[in-house]
Amino acid sequence: MDRPFTYRSLGVGLRLCAAVVPAPNRARWLEEWRAEVWHALQHGSRPSAVRRALGAPRDALWSRRPTRLDTPSPPGSPRRGIDALMQDIRYALRSLLRRPVFTLTAILMLAAGIGANAALFGAIKHALFEPLPWEAPERLIALYENRPLQEGRDRNSVSLLDLDDWRDRSESFESMTAFSYQRLAYTASDTTPISLVGAEVDWHFFSTLGILPALGRNFTASDDEPGANPTVILSHGLWQELFAGAADVVGQEMTLNELSHTIIGVMPDKPVYYFQARAWVTLRVDRPEVSRGNHRFRAFGRLHEGIGLEAARAELQAISLDLEEEFPDNNTGHYAAAHRFEDELARNLGSGLWIVLGLAAVVLLIVCANIANMQLASALARQREVAVRLAIGASRRRIVTMVLVESGILALVSATLGLGLARLLADLVVPPPAWQVGSTVDGSVFVFAFGLALGTSILFGLIPAMRLSRGDVFDAIRDGGRALGSGRTRLRGFLVATEVALAVVLVAGAGLLLRSVTALGEVELGFGEPDAVAAQIDLPIASYPEPEQRAAFFREVVDEMESIPGVTDAGTTDTLPLVGSRSSSTFRIEGREQPDNPDSWSTSRHSVTPGYTDALGIELVRGRTLQDSDNADSEFVTVVNDTFVDRFFPEGGAIGARISLWGDWHRIVGVVRGVRHDDVRTPPEPEAYFPAQQLGTPTFAWVVMRRDNPQLDLAPIVRAKMADLDPTLPIARVFVIRDLVDQSMRSTQRLSRIVTAFGTLALLIAAMGLYGVISYAVGQRQNEIGLRMALGSTARNVVALVVTQGMTLVGVGLGSGIAIALFAGPLLADVLYGVEPRDVVSMLSAAGTLGLVAFFATLLPAVRAARIDPAGTLRGD
Amino acid sequence: MSQPRITYPGACVLQAVARGCRYGFDIMDFAGLPSGTVYPILRRYEALGLLRSDWEETDNAHAKGRPRRRNYELTLDGEAALQRAAERFALHQRIFAPEEAQG
Structure with missing residues (x-):
């Protein structure tokens, strides 16, 4: 019936396929397929003929492939191994695709496992095993000044004068350097100042690290002399950000902390020390003006080649003993401690x-x-x-x-x-x-x-x-x-x-x-107002040289903040809880013999204004809190915490007793709950809160504000108020105390x-x-x-x-x-x-x-x- | 020295030709393999010299009003290859024979 039609249609299909077949074979290829299809239509059913014809495209494609002499390679030849492997791979792929659920589950599970392991391996390797990015890092030694007999921390800051002596007397070290982090307020013309994380360093800093400016020059001794023209070296990042990487930046002036600084160099685009400062200025410290008891610097040194750490430690110990004899007032029980940078790193990362x-x-x-x-x-x-x-x-x-x-x-x-x-x-x-x-x-x-x-x-x-x-x-x-x-x-x-x-x-x-x-x-943090807000105040010493000026400014700040609707209490402090930076001092108690080791009588000290304890919700246990009437003219007072009382007045009688840090006697008028200052895990240390006016108001403080509504966003209001008070101050960092808790x-x-x-x-x-x-x-x-x-x-x-x-x-x-x-x-x-x-x-x-x-x-x-x-x-x- | 490798479908095709199937579609029927498999094998084995092909007389075909067909037969090499394949796949046949009998 319509078999001729089917034959003709299939014929068209075959002709199309034949187009693929190489020309010399095409005619015979077509002839063979047509004959078979014709035969199949004559002697079989139509569907079966059609089905068979469906193999034609594949055959046509195959005919293009050169016939390989498909012979197995001799056993043991590499070709045979590769053939077998290729076959296995093809087979494995097919077999995996046939079991999609198994394959997908296995791949996902394995990827998660391998991914997690690889990420952690990378992190650990990078942190611990990668050589530090400075020259001969194995010779870099972190330096501390410890009081081993005193309880507490074993990595304390260093006194600048002690470091000078270590440097002068030590033979093991090629160089030593002291530095401290400092916020730098950068003022470009007619803009609000920008607050930068900077560092004050002595002129040995970069040469000790073994990394030099990529542009311009390093600090020299003359840059670090008191009264020297202020100079600054920029980080690569800051150079890009502020000066768009301009090559002629060296020699330009920039205003930092209201002082004009000459830019003398730009660091290369790689890490400079652990904590990335954005600009470095010199200390320019007048040594005779500095107290040996002022421990506020971080320090590190570089060993001479071939000198072992133990030898250096022994030498530092000997120097410390000499200094202890020479300066019994300040250096009794103080010893230098030295640790390799690498070990410090491993320690910081913890387990x-x-x-x-x-x-x-x-x-x-x-x-x-x-x-x-x-x-x-x-x-x-x-x-x-x-x-x-x-x-x-x-x-x-x-x-x-x-x-x-x-x-x-x-x-x-x-x-x-x-x-x-x-x-x-x-x-x-x-x-x-x-x-x-x-x-x-x-x-x-x-x-x-x-x-x-x-x-x-x-x-x-x-x-x-x-x-x-x-x-x-x-x-x-x-x-x-x-x-x-x-x-x-x-x-x-x-x-x-x-x-x-x-x-x-x-x-x-x-x-x-x-x-x-x-x-x-559930840890008792020692304060009841984690929703309190803190804002940073950083007064440039150039504009506020006198403590009285600073005290007056802080008073104004507190008054302004308390006038904000929704703020119930405000006060300033030089240390916030849970931040881990606090200053400790040894003290004496009136009417008692000093202990053999004076360092065992030691307390954290905080310079605060009266509203601080209320603003942070530190509970008063006995006596009273500090008041506005506790000023420079009234009796010197202090409020201590319960840990202080437990340790130094176990038999009671703390209230009314007098303690002295540097000569002035402060009467204890109240006892408050201990606050965790180091971190959430560390129980409170003995603490004493002093009225800022009686202790000498610092240039740096936090103003802490208690809100009656935790939803109230204080940041913009606080910034506006600060700008009203002193428009030259950098933009203040404002945050909620709870952030510190979370961070800890x-x-x-x-x-x-x-x-x-x-x-x-x-x-x-x-x-x-x-x-x-x-x-x-x-x-x-x-x-x-x-x-x-x-x-x-x-x-x-x-x-x-x-x-x-x-x-x-x-x-x-x-x-x-x-x-x-x-x-x-x-x-x-x-x-x-x-x-x-x-x-x-x-x-x-x-x-x-x-x-x-x-x-x-x-x-x-x-x-x-x-x-x-x-x-x-x-x-x- | 080296001998062509015979796959299982290849062995089936050789077997079909040995049993007297001369044309492509007949071979397919006997071996139970689709045309897309059989034809490439035929071409390859012909190139390898295991098979040879001939064309029907033109007059004969045209007299019957149809296109001429191509027929295949084993060469001596092909017979040897089939022999080897049969030995190799003997176990295979033993395994499947009962099932085929059941089916």
Whole structure:
């Protein structure tokens, strides 16, 4: 009928295909296909003819390929190995694409594991193992002046005069330098001043670091002399920002703190010291005017080549002893301390990073165990296929290679994804310290991630590969895959128990940290107004040379702030809580003998105006707070905290007693609650609050304001008021005290967040693994369960049977997990607060959580098992 | 020295030709393989010298009012290759034979 039509239509199609065929063969190609199609239409059905004709395009395409002499290379030749590998890769890709759920899950889990590990590796390597970016950093030594007999901190600031003596007398050091951070108010013509983080340095600073200006010159001794023309060296960033990188900037003037400074140099675009200052000015200190007891400088030095740290320490100790003899008033009990820069860094980073890296490794292990588990499960489905491959002559090695290639591909894809993730995580998990420039994800992290991928792929690929290649071919084929079952279930059970154990460790760690965060949140900070607002006042000494001027200005500021509607109290202080910078002084108590070691009587001192304690909500325990009437003309007074009283007046009688810091006697008129000044973890030290007017008003202060409404945004109002009072002052930093609390808790919170995330991930993965194994086991025991039910077992019995099997695995995992957690808990001791590293509640709740999740993970397959139709399974057998 | 590698479908095609299937579509029917697989194999094996092809007499075909067909047969090399393949795939046949019998 219409066969000629079909033939004609197919003919058109064939002619189109023929266009692809190389010209010399085209005519014969077309002729052959037309003959076959014609024949098929004559002797067969139309659809079958059409179906056959559909192969023509493929044949046409193939005809373009040059015929390879498709001969196998001799055994052992590299070509043969490559051929086999290519084949394995093609095969593995196909096989992975056929199992999209498995592939995607495995890749996502692995990417998360590898990404987290790579990010942390990058951060740690960058922070600890990368050489510091300065010349011969191993010779750079941080210097402190400690009072070892005094309780408290062991890294105290240095007195400038002591440092001068160390420098002059020491033979071990090539140079030493002192510096301190200072806010610099930069005023360009007719603009509001900008506040910059700067540093006051002596002229040795850059030469000691071993880094010189890229443009212009370094400081010289004459720049640092008292009365010298003020000079400044700019950071690369500030140079770009303010002068758009103009080459002729050297020699120009800029106004800093109301003094005209000559720009003499610009630093290169790399980190200068740990804390990145934006501009450096010289100290220009007149030595005779400075007190030896003024410890306000940071210091470091550079050792001569070949001098060891211990030798330098011994020498500094000898010098300190000499100074102690020469200056008994100021230097009794003061000793120089020296630490390598590298060690200081490692110390500052603390153990947090290592802990997180350890935990990330545990997560990766769990991921590996789980993927191995999934591979084993899918091996069931592939048993037959593998058996066929073995049957037609594939070697065991070939099968192992095949599975390993597959896990290798998984790992490589995951590593690529993981590296992307690591880039995102790098900044999130561990914000790079200020001196680091650039990303922490570099070439070595790349190598690390792929190395890790390779390692993990072997780890999770080898077990299934070995298993798979060992099965008995014919049994496997006849049994439809049940032959390898029991051994594999045992192995999978072991893997799941391992997952559960590791997950318990992580969840327990998360529990410990969460309890620490809770404990930190409940810490009595010593002040009741975390919603108070603080604004910074930084008076240039040039405009306010006299303490009285400053005191008058502070009074004005407090009055102005208190006039803001919604502000109930305001006061100034030279130290804020939780910031960790406070000055301590030794003191005497009237009518008592000084202790043998005067440093043991030491207190933090705060110079405040009367409203401060009320503004911050520091509770008055006894007596009265400071008042406006406590001025330079009235009796000198002080308010101390309860820690002070407990330590120095354990028998009472504090109120009315007099103490002296530098000659003036201050009567204690009140006792307030201790405030945590260092950080949330450190309990209050003895403190004494002095009226600013009686102590000599500083140039730098914070004004603290108590709001009656926490929603009230004070920042713009405060800035406007300050500008009214003195338009030349830099824009004030304004923030809520709560920020300081948050900041102080941040590292613990961040750690607990990371660990909780890891713990949750571990929990989910372990639950998935458990679910998989139990489902598999139920599948294996289908006949047995069917038989049991046929013999009268109830659904409840079946559920109990399966759940028991699952929970036995879980029990083993929980037991070993808790054992590991008890053993590993003390590793967290450094970062915990208010909770024992072997805290029973955390351990048990971790085990409980995991047990509960595991129970549901086994319950699902158990319920499914109970729905097995006994008749059906028995028939099937 | 080196011998062409025979894949499983290749062995099926050789077997089909050995059993007397001479034309492309017949070979497909016998081997149970689609045309897109069979034809490229035919072309490759012909180039490798395992098969050779001939064309039907033009007059004969045109007399019957149809295009002439191309027929294939095994060369000596092809027979040897089939022999080797049969040994190699013997186990394979054992595995599948019962199922085919059942089916």
